[in-house]
Amino acid sequence: MPLYTLNINGEKMQADVAEDTPLLWVLRDHFRLTGTKYGCGIGQCGACTVHLNGNAVRSCLMPVSSVQTGAITTIEGLSENGDHPVQQAWEEVDVPQCGYCQAGQIMTAAALLKRNAKPSVNEVVNTMNANICRCGAYHRIREAVIVASKKI
Amino acid sequence: MSTGYKASRRNFLKISSLTGGGLILGFSWLESEAEVTAIINTSNFAGNLQFNNYLSIGTDGIVTIMSPNPELGQNIMTSFPMIVAEELDADWTKVKAVQAPLDTKAFDRQLTGGSGAVPHSWKRLRQAGAAARQMLIDAAAKKMNVMNNEFTTENGFVIHKSGTRFSYGELAEEASKLPVPTDVKLKEVKDFKLIGTRVKNVENRKIVTGKAGFGLDFYRDGMVFATIQRPPAFGSKIKSVDDTAAKAMPGVTEVVRFGNNVAVVGKSTWEIFKAKKVLKIEYEHDSKLESTADHQAIFTEMMSSDKPQVKRKDGNVDAAFASAAKVIRNEYQCPFIAHSPMEPMNFFAHVREDGIELVGPLQLPASSRAAVSKLLNVPEEKITVDITRLGGGFGRRLKSDYVLEAAELSSIIKKPVKLIWSREDDMMGGSYRPAVRYRFEAALDASGNLIGYKLRGVGINVGNAVREDNFPSGAVENLLIESVDYQSPITTGAWRAPITNFLAFAEQSFIDEVAKAAGKDPFTFRNELLEKAKTSPVGAVKYNPNRFQAVMNEVKKRSQWGEKKGVHQGFSVYFSHASYVAQVAEVAMEAGKPVVKKVIAACDCGVVINKSGAEQQVKGGIVDGYGHAMFGKLSFKDGVPQESNFNNYRLVRMKEIPEVETWFVENEIDPTGLGEPALPPTGGAVANAIFKATGTRMKNQPFIEEPLFNKPPVKSSVKPSGKPA
Numbered sequence: 001m002p003l004y005t006l007n008i009n010g011e012k013m014q015a016d017v018a019e020d021t022p023l024l025w026v027l028r029d030h031f032r033l034t035g036t037k038y039g040c041g042i043g044q045c046g047a048c049t050v051h052l053n054g055n056a057v058r059s060c061l062m063p064v065s066s067v068q069t070g071a072i073t074t075i076e077g078l079s080e081n082g083d084h085p086v087q088q089a090w091e092e093v094d095v096p097q098c099g100y101c102q103a104g105q106i107m108t109a110a111a112l113l114k115r116n117a118k119p120s121v122n123e124v125v126n127t128m129n130a131n132i133c134r135c136g137a138y139h140r141i142r143e144a145v146i147v148a149s150k151k152i
Numbered sequence: 153m154s155t156g157y158k159a160s161r162r163n164f165l166k167i168s169s170l171t172g173g174g175l176i177l178g179f180s181w182l183e184s185e186a187e188v189t190a191i192i193n194t195s196n197f198a199g200n201l202q203f204n205n206y207l208s209i210g211t212d213g214i215v216t217i218m219s220p221n222p223e224l225g226q227n228i229m230t231s232f233p234m235i236v237a238e239e240l241d242a243d244w245t246k247v248k249a250v251q252a253p254l255d256t257k258a259f260d261r262q263l264t265g266g267s268g269a270v271p272h273s274w275k276r277l278r279q280a281g282a283a284a285r286q287m288l289i290d291a292a293a294k295k296m297n298v299m300n301n302e303f304t305t306e307n308g309f310v311i312h313k314s315g316t317r318f319s320y321g322e323l324a325e326e327a328s329k330l331p332v333p334t335d336v337k338l339k340e341v342k343d344f345k346l347i348g349t350r351v352k353n354v355e356n357r358k359i360v361t362g363k364a365g366f367g368l369d370f371y372r373d374g375m376v377f378a379t380i381q382r383p384p385a386f387g388s389k390i391k392s393v394d395d396t397a398a399k400a401m402p403g404v405t406e407v408v409r410f411g412n413n414v415a416v417v418g419k420s421t422w423e424i425f426k427a428k429k430v431l432k433i434e435y436e437h438d439s440k441l442e443s444t445a446d447h448q449a450i451f452t453e454m455m456s457s458d459k460p461q462v463k464r465k466d467g468n469v470d471a472a473f474a475s476a477a478k479v480i481r482n483e484y485q486c487p488f489i490a491h492s493p494m495e496p497m498n499f500f501a502h503v504r505e506d507g508i509e510l511v512g513p514l515q516l517p518a519s520s521r522a523a524v525s526k527l528l529n530v531p532e533e534k535i536t537v538d539i540t541r542l543g544g545g546f547g548r549r550l551k552s553d554y555v556l557e558a559a560e561l562s563s564i565i566k567k568p569v570k571l572i573w574s575r576e577d578d579m580m581g582g583s584y585r586p587a588v589r590y591r592f593e594a595a596l597d598a599s600g601n602l603i604g605y606k607l608r609g610v611g612i613n614v615g616n617a618v619r620e621d622n623f624p625s626g627a628v629e630n631l632l633i634e635s636v637d638y639q640s641p642i643t644t645g646a647w648r649a650p651i652t653n654f655l656a657f658a659e660q661s662f663i664d665e666v667a668k669a670a671g672k673d674p675f676t677f678r679n680e681l682l683e684k685a686k687t688s689p690v691g692a693v694k695y696n697p698n699r700f701q702a703v704m705n706e707v708k709k710r711s712q713w714g715e716k717k718g719v720h721q722g723f724s725v726y727f728s729h730a731s732y733v734a735q736v737a738e739v740a741m742e743a744g745k746p747v748v749k750k751v752i753a754a755c756d757c758g759v760v761i762n763k764s765g766a767e768q769q770v771k772g773g774i775v776d777g778y779g780h781a782m783f784g785k786l787s788f789k790d791g792v793p794q795e796s797n798f799n800n801y802r803l804v805r806m807k808e809i810p811e812v813e814t815w816f817v818e819n820e821i822d823p824t825g826l827g828e829p830a831l832p833p834t835g836g837a838v839a840n841a842i843f844k845a846t847g848t849r850m851k852n853q854p855f856i857e858e859p860l861f862n863k864p865p866v867k868s869s870v871k872p873s874g875k876p877a
Contacts, residue, residue, distance in 0.1 A: 001402065018402060018423070025422040029377070034369035035362015037543070038421075039494050040575040044798035047494055075362035082361040090360045094352040094764045097772055098224050099359035100366055100494040100543030129807045132798060134494045134544050136775025137768065138806045 004064050008033070009077025019065035024048045026064050027074060035075035035103045039132070046131030049104040049111075050074050056111035075103035078110060086110045089148035097135035105131050109145045117152045119145070175209045175284065175328040207236055207280045209288075213308055213321030215240065215247045217277070221269045222515055223251060223355070224493075224542035224549070226827045227765035228269050230354045232277060234761055235270075238346045239281030239339060242320065243308030249354060251539060270761060270823050271730065278338050286333040291326035292318050341759060341820040350764040355541070367513035367540040368498045368572065375500065375568040376405060378561055379424045381414045381431050382581055385791030387439040387641035390414070394432035401427035408564055415561050421572055439641050441791030444487070447612055450638050451485065451589040454610035460634035463620035466691045467630035469595075472604030476595035480669045483591045484658035486853040488584040488612070489784040490795075491647055492803060495543020496578040501558035502568035507534035508559065509568075513542040515549040523552040524559045547646035551583050579801060580793040584786060585647030586614040588654055592662040595630070600670030602628055602681065609655070610636040613644040619651060623700065623727060624663070626693035627681035642788065648776065649828040652728045654853065657781060660724035660836025661850065664843070674723045674840070675708060695727045699756050702817045703734040706754035710815050711736035719749060722841025726833040730824035731757040732817075735774070737810070737837035739845040745861060746845045748778065748838055750811040753830060758821035770814045770830040777834030779804025785854045802856075 003016045008031065015021075015030040022041075027033040027050070036059055039047030043058040050059045051073040078084045086109045096102050105128065112119060112127045119127070124145045133141060208216045217233045233247040285305055292310040293300035295318070302313050310318045358364040383389060393414055395407040403423030408415045414431055418424040440446075473479060499512040501524075508530055514520055517537045525532045542549055558571040573581060588611035595604030605628040609617030620633040647653060667677035682697040684690075704725050707713075713721060713736060720741075725734035738750040751774050760766045783802035787794045795801035839850040848860050855861065 017420075020426075021420075021422045025420060029371075029420045029422070032371055033362075034365075034371070037366075037494070038368060038496070038572075040798050041425075042575075042797055042799060045494065075360075082357065087360040091352065091356045094350070094356065094768070096353055096356055096359045097227070097768055098494065098542060098544045099355065099364050102359050103362045106360060125806050129805050132494065132803050132805060134492055134546075134776075134803065135768075136772040136779065136804070136809070138775060138809050139771055139812060140768070142806060 002065075004067070006064070006067055006072060007069060008072045009074060010071075015064065017064055019063060021064045022060050023050070023062040023064055023067055023072070024059040027059060033074050033076050037100055037103060039101065039104070044132070045101070045104070046108055047101045047104040049107040049131070051107060051111055054111065054114055056108050073107075075107060078107065084110060085151035086113065086145070086148040088151060089144040093140050093144040093147055095137055095140040095144050097133075097137050101131060101133045105133065105141055109141075109148060112145070113149055113152055118149055121146065175287065175324040207284055209284065209320055209324040209327070211321050211324050213243070213246050213319050213324075215242050215320070217247070217249050219249045219251055222513070222517065222539045222542055222545075222549075224513075224515065224545040226269065226769065227353055227762065230351055230765060231270055231761040232273060233354070234346055234351055235274065235277040236281040238344055239278045240285045241305040241307065242281075244346060244351065246308060251541075269825070271825060274822055279336070282336045282338050283333055284327075286336045287327040287330050288320055288323045290330050290333070291323040294330070295323075295326065344759075347759065347761055348763060351762045352764060364541050366495050366543045367500075367511070368495055368543070370500050370511050370540055370570065372500065372502075372568050372570075375502075375570050376417050376565070377419065377421050377424050378415050378417045378558075378569050378571045379421075379428050379574065380557060380561075380571065380577070381416070381428055381433060382577070383412050383435055384580065385435065385437065385441050386582065386643070386788075387441045387791045388435040388437045391434040391436045393434075397430040397432070398427040401430065403427070406565060407431070408561060410560055410564060413557065415557075417561070417565060417567075417569065425574060437791070442640060442642065443789050443791075444787040447587055447788075450612065451610055454636040454638060455483075455589065455591055455608065457610075457636050460608060460636045461616070462632070462634055463616065463618055464625055464631065464633040464691070466625070466628070466632075469604050469606055469630045469632045472630035473593070473595045473606075475597075476604060477598040478596040478669055480594045480596070480662075480666050481592065482662055482665060482849075482851065483589060484661060484851050485589040486585075486587060486654040486657075487784070488587045488642065488644070488786040488788075489647065489780055490579045490584055490786050490801065491544075491546040491548035492579065492801070493542070493544030493546055493548055496575055497548070497554040497573040497581070498571060499554050499558040500568070500570045501555070501562040503528065503530075503559060503563040503566070507536070509536050509538075510555060510559065511538045511540065512555065512558075513540050513545075513549055514555070515542070515545045515547070516552075519550075520552040520555040523556055527556055528559060528563050546648045547650065548583060551645050553583070575798070576796045579786070580796055582643035583645040584642065585653065586611045586617075586644040588612075588614055588617050588651075590617070590655065590658040592658065594662070594666040594669075596666070596670050600672060602666060602670070604628065604630040606632045607659075608634045608636065610638070612638050612640045612642060614651070617651065617655075619655060619728075621692060621694040622652075622659075623685075623695055624681050626689050626691060626695075627685040629690055631690070641791065648773075649728055649831045652726065652832040653777070653780070654835070656724070656726040656728070656832030657835030657839060657853070660726065660833065661839045661843075664722070664836075664840045665849070673714075675704060675713065678704065678725065695732075699732045699817075700725060700727060703732045703754040703756050706815055706817050707734040707736050707752055710754060710813065711738075711752040720746075720841050720845035722837045722839065722844055724833040724836030724840060726829070726836070728832050729828045731755060731826060731829035733770075733829050733833050735833045735837040737834070737841040739838070739841040741845055744863060746842045748810040748841065750813065751778070751834060751837060752813040752815070753833075754815045754817060755826070755830065756817040756819065756821075757826045757829065758819065758823040760816050761823055763816075766816065766826055767814045769826040771812045773828065773830030774812050774834050775804060775809050777831040778810060778838060779808070781835035781838060781853050782808070782855050785857070
């Protein structure tokens with residue numbers, strides 16, 4: 001199997017895996033970066049969202065071979081001390097219930113705010129609509145993205 | 153409402169200690185009467201000892217409380233320590249909760265389900281906190297050589313009237329040497345400082361940094377990964393297996409058949425998922441392969457069954473219906489739905505010669521251990537169970553099927569194994585909310601009084617399809633409640649607010665229909681029935697009509713019932729899991745279709761522990777109830793579920809949610825649960841609002857399949873004349 005050298009959270013990491021292995025499973029099984037979650041495996045729920053060069057991508061659909069030298073950021077690397085404005089807002093608004101989808105929600109929100117620091121509520125809803133929260137914490141997710149946008 | 157208690161020493165626990173000294177107060181979760189069993193353990197015993205049920209205060213002032221109940225988002229890891237901290241007058245920032253492993257000797261209700269954790273633990277936790285507080289005061293009194301009634305406590309300090317202050321940490325060691333007080337008063341509800349405020353989930357930091365540790369996040373060096381191919385059709389079994397191709401796939405270490413399962417075992421998740429796809433398995437059916445169309449026929453048959461289980465019978469319904477001025481009859485039906493927790497089923501098991509280690513997300517750990525013990529013939533004492541955080545449960549994780557699979561597989565391959573269900577496995581692998589049909593009949597006299605009421609519930613693997621003692625039982629002279637069950641190979645289980653998640657919709661829709669036929673406002677009609685239950689109850693009444701009326705009045709006020717322009721309001725109220733919730737849904741017509749804009753909820757769950765967590769449970773329950781009523785459906789063809797993942801099984805998303813307003817009726821009643829009760833009323837409130845807006849009655853879930861929602865869009869020519877608040 002080919003050896004891939006990936007740039008994850010600013011570190012070089014190597015994995016000897018088949019080329020079609022989704023980035024999600026490389027992160028989880030090989031690097032034990034378990035903050036990125038498996039939810040559906042078909043890009044529908046967003047629990048596996050990470051950043052590739054600052055853009056939100058679904059790691060469950062991204063073959064490791066396509067990542068190349070791209071900079072991958074996972075929830076573990078979103079901020080040094082867990083204090084990215086989105087993480088802060090999530091705590092302030094007290095968003096999580098079961099918490100399983102939240103890393104994906106946070107990564108989706110952080111990518112949105114990177115390209116649009118002051119989104120309208122509609123823009124927030126249109127983007128966050130891609131992520132499922134089975135506990136139905138949507139009201140607070142929406143609020144937290146707006147709160148985060150005020151910190152940026 | 154202050155309550156005294158007598159301490160007991162009957163349940164003396166083993167001596168344990170905190171490293172570095174401090175006070176440990178053990179208290180029993182096993183007592184049926186909430187009686188504190190106070191045990192003081194001194195710090196004479198060094199080292200890290202295993203301790204179970206306790207409240208401890210370290211010399212650093214850190215208060216630790218062990219939570220026996222699994223955490224799946226109901227926020228028990230926050231509300232339990234809040235209750236202790238309230239009576240203790242602790243500094244909230246210094247209180248920690250720790251998830252306890254399964255220990256049936258120490259805890260008697262170690263499960264998450266039935267919205268019962270807080271009601272069960274309320275008194276025990278308060279008494280533990282109050283006893284510890286008294287001991288800290290006694291320690292301070294001893295130190296100063298004064299009477300203990302000269303002290304107050306505040307925010308982690310014992311304060312003498314002279315102004316001398318001691319931190320709890322300073323006193324913990326001394327307190328641990330004192331006897332446990334035998335008579336301690338609990339606070340009055342009006343004096344609560346922490347309970348009833350908004351406290352953030354203590355696990356937030358871990359969650360937002362990706363470190364929360366769910367079952368799927370558990371990795372053990374040396375473990376193997378496994379995925380299982382189960383029979384795709386309910387009612388089928390394996391005829392033959394050709395695993396040649398699967399075994400040849402990279403990373404696969406073995407393929408194991410046990411029962412009707414074929415497990416692919418290997419070195420990583422992706423490799424085994426891939427290999428599973430090349431298994432060649434032939435199946436044969438060992439019972440009829442059912443399709444959704446078959447279920448329709450089965451429902452109809454059960455509706456005319458002459459052998460129903462009679463669950464409740466009051467008066468003489470035949471006479472009442474014979475004398476009725478008006479009879480109203482309707483049927484409502486719901487499909488199977490999947491639980492779909494975001495974290496798919498998974499489990500770690502290591503079956504060794506000397507015992508079994510089980511680790512994973514469980515709502516009911518004791519039953520999983522008992523099942524594994526039975527299956528593998530290993531005594532329970534040799535089985536340890538560690539509970540991880542749960543990525544949602546909704547009832548699915550009350551079952552032990554995935555635990556048994558992991559344990560059996562580990563016993564066969566003699567390796568530590570982590571079993572992972574794909575989302576498709578999770579959705580197609582069974583244990584659903586049962587499909588149910590209800591038929592309601594009501595008899596009205598000439599004045600519009602409800603003189604007769606009949607309900608028959610029929611379901612596929614439903615058990616008891618009705619809740620015979622719920623409203624309106626007790627408020628109708630002549631009443632008959634029946635249930636009929638059909639045994640199917642399709643597996644079912646408890647789904648958040650079991651039975652009532654759909655029964656409430658059907659009942660509250662029907663009661664609106666009856667109110668309309670009686671020419672009465674929905675509130676007035678229900679109020680009359682509740683008055684009847686209060687003043688001249690029929691048979692046993694297991695709900696409190698006053699509490700019903702309180703939430704109804706609250707939601708009426710908060711929703712400005714009947715006064716708003718531009719929206720159509722629908723009402724419903726339901727009592728479940730010991731809590732009362734009334735809701736008003738508001739629907740506006742947009743492009744010719746009804747759109748649910750808002751749901752206003754009024755809840756009575758007794759004393760609210762954590763306002764923030766309580767609001768979450770209510771909002772989440774409403775979003776869940778709304779989403780599944782609108783979109784939820786799992787159908788079958790020849791025994792095979794036709795929906796397999798979130799691309800064809802629709803879960804509610806952010807764009808579709810109504811706004812939700814949450815209100816709580818304030819009282820001093822001991823708290824009841826909130827994980828479920830907000831869900832049942834939502835479907836009914838929404839259906840009643842849709843009826844108001846369109847004149848169309850939603851009879852079947854999911855609503856989205858009603859022709860009303862599938863008309864070609866039309867431009868709205870009428871502008872709403874007012875704006876909803």
